[in-house]
Amino acid sequence: MASSERTIMAIKAYQNQAEQLVKDYLLADPFIPYTSILSGLFACKMVYDLTQLISTFYFKSYAGLTKIQRIEWNNRSMSTVHAFFIAALSLYFVFWSDLFSDHRLAGLVTFRSSPLSTFGLGVSVGYFLADIGMIFWLYPSLGGIEYIVHHSLSAIAVAYAMMSGEGQLYTYMVLISEVTTPEINMRWYLDTAGMKRSSAYLINGIVIFFGWLVARVLLFVYMFYHVYLHYDQVKQMHIFGFFLVFMVPAVLGIMNLMWFGKIIKGLKKTLTKRQ
Template identity: 75%
Template sequence: MEIKSYQNQAEQLVKEYLLADSFIPYTSVICGICASKMVYDVTQLFSNVYFKSYPSLSKVQRTEWSNRSMSTFHAIFITVMSLYFVFWSNLYSDHQHGSLITFRSSALSTFTLGVSVGYFLSDLGMIIWFYPSLGGMEFVLHHLLSAAAVAYAMLTGEGQLYTFMILISETTTPGINLRWYLDTAGMKRSRAYLINGVVIFVTWLVARILPFIYLFYHLYLHYDQVKQMHNYGQLLIFVVPLVLSVMNLMWFGKIIRGLRKTLAKRQ
């Protein structure tokens, strides 16, 4: 009976506080940070047991190994959720006449964005702490812009649809991380490395170039609704996608050059 009483109290605490609308943003951010930390620690333990080459890596390489595992898990989670909200959920459908599309949100969409904010904060903290081992200033800029835009959409409920459109670009992260793992494992000349390069090229085009074109087109079609957002929200909704799209095009150029070199060496 005593155990049942504690269980009921715990369930009531979760419903009334942790999952209450006003607490969802803060709860979800904490969940994102804790999940990132858990994946990082589990990766270290798992890799020590199942990967023979892991102990021989340098300290920086072991840190990046676990860090990339953390980013891969976040990418899978946020890609699935973003695709659901953008293409399958009725929350942001034009046929929903309850409110303007730029102001629609739900407990699930807000929680999802909060988890992503928690990840970006965790990863940004690691990038700064180990700077520049885990990435240069472009990664710091990318994470700052992403965290600011996602946090704004989470806290205000404004522009969540466009935030999820941008987050679809995380689809490319697992392939990029796999490329680093293959390189670190000494498999740079393997067929898997070549296939990985082709997959990155395709997914980058599909997930980081085309969605931004669709996003700007969608903004144009719904500009009358976008104008009703707060000035800060409008600034984020135009500036962040523009900056990220330019960065994506620059990185895409590097991917094309790298793929050409790889194919040339195999001819």
């Protein structure tokens, strides 16, 4: 047997073992809540350390930052990776997957879940726990009380949907808003690198404006409209889940509107300076 064929067979064997491991443990129903949260925590630690390592060698400005700025640099990289992961998964489940479709699956939409949807939420819980821990540890350097409120409510709602299987559709709808996180983090990176007057900073601000409008304002309106259309199913949820479906998006929506006002003021200020 040629060496290339043996290599291919070895790769396939390892692939089959990996798939079996994922099926038997990571996505096995009894273990999903634990393996997913641990996976989220591990991923956060790995991204934080890799960012620190890569930035030390490839970004000259990194060495000139203060200790707290380097920590925030690494922390924002961690949140960016989580945002890409959970936003992509949320868009898939909300708009493309059959899991929460009204017409393709039987049963109440508010009680539907899958091993993958539950695992994704668990990874997000792991991230929120890691980030809240860092915020408390360095309070208020990484964020004030508004960040604690935002992350705490998000963690509670996501954890409940993960553990109970209730309201996962609405949880993923809200998590689509994480699509704006990379742009917010990029704005901080540009500011820290002294590029506040660059064209990239202006373009980033415009992207934030439109992204925030769609993902954190209009999408929340759509979510509440969906709840209204499916209220007969929503009211069959456990009282705590029913409460979370209305309370958490409402509070986060108000916070999003307040931050949106600041974004508009900041964008106006930037455009005025360029005239």
